[in-house]
Amino acid sequence: xxxxxxxxxxxxxxxxxxxxxxxxxxxxxxxxxxxxxxxxxxxxxxxxxxxxxxxxxxxxxxxxxxxxxxxxxxxxxxxxxxxxxxxxxxxxxxxxxxxxxxxxxxxxxxxxxxxxxxxxxxxxxxxxxxxxxxxxxxxxxxxxxxxxxxxxxxxxxxxxxxxxxxxxxxxxxxxxxxxxxxxxxx
Numbered sequence: 001x002x003x004x005x006x007x008x009x010x011x012x013x014x015x016x017x018x019x020x021x022x023x024x025x026x027x028x029x030x031x032x033x034x035x036x037x038x039x040x041x042x043x044x045x046x047x048x049x050x051x052x053x054x055x056x057x058x059x060x061x062x063x064x065x066x067x068x069x070x071x072x073x074x075x076x077x078x079x080x081x082x083x084x085x086x087x088x089x090x091x092x093x094x095x096x097x098x099x100x101x102x103x104x105x106x107x108x109x110x111x112x113x114x115x116x117x118x119x120x121x122x123x124x125x126x127x128x129x130x131x132x133x134x135x136x137x138x139x140x141x142x143x144x145x146x147x148x149x150x151x152x153x154x155x156x157x158x159x160x161x162x163x164x165x166x167x168x169x170x171x172x173x174x175x176x177x178x179x180x181x182x183x184x185x186x
Contacts, residue, residue, distance in 0.1 A: 018143040023152045026065035026096040026106075026145075028057050033115075034086050045084035045123075050110065054078065054126045057092045058106040062130035065096040065104055066142045069133050073103060076127040076166055084112040084123050097127075097152065098159025102139035104130050105162065107155050129166060 032053070040046045055072060062070040084090050091111045098105040110124035134140040147156040 018141060020144040020146045021065060021096075022146045022148050023095045023097065023156075024148060026061040026094075028060045028064070028094045029091065030057050031089055031091040034084055034088050034090060036086065039086055042083070043086055045088075045090060047080060050080075050084070050090070050124060051075070051078060051126075053090075053092055054094075054108045054110070054124075055128065057094045058108050058126070058128045059130065061094040061096055061106045062104045062132070065099075065145070066130075066132035066140075068140055068142070069135075070104070070130040071133060073129040073131045074166060074170070076105075076129060076162065078124060078126040080124050082112060082121050082123045084110075085114070087114055087116060088112040089115055090123065095152070096145050097147070097155040098163065099142050099145050100163060102132050102142055103163075104132065104142055104145075105159055106130060127162060 030053070034045050038045055038049050055075065059070055059072065089112070091113065092108055093111070094106055094108040096104045097107045106128045108124075108126040108128070109122065110126070111120055112123040113120045132140050132142045145156065147153040
């Protein structure tokens, strides 16, 4: 653990020995009602509102795990699986599933519950990546994660593959940005 490592968010940094933490230490559960001002023209929860709540909840998980300031490095995926209606509550559950040197992958599971019938369904899932930063704004080491439940173990086991996909996607995005213009469109 004392080896020098590379982090996609910045230059080489020393891996400071830190004690691994279980996923449960970063778990955040937040439940909201869906109000009329939260819905779109279809009377379902506005996707942008849900994405904001996902980022907020995930950032708390990343901060709990690292006990450092964090920045969102990417929203890797948000899969909207079922609509959330005004008669539903929406429960967001997030936790750190995998870590790099200074980066943390956070999984968010969104469960909708019909408050009258009690029927529950997975409404969305998301993966986000956060980087822990020190007081000077530089990436800082984070502890490894220890999965405990079957769900956590499965997510952790596939974390390295998702991290490689993120690195490849970031390289592609950087290549594309090289030929994009910043001229005003008007």
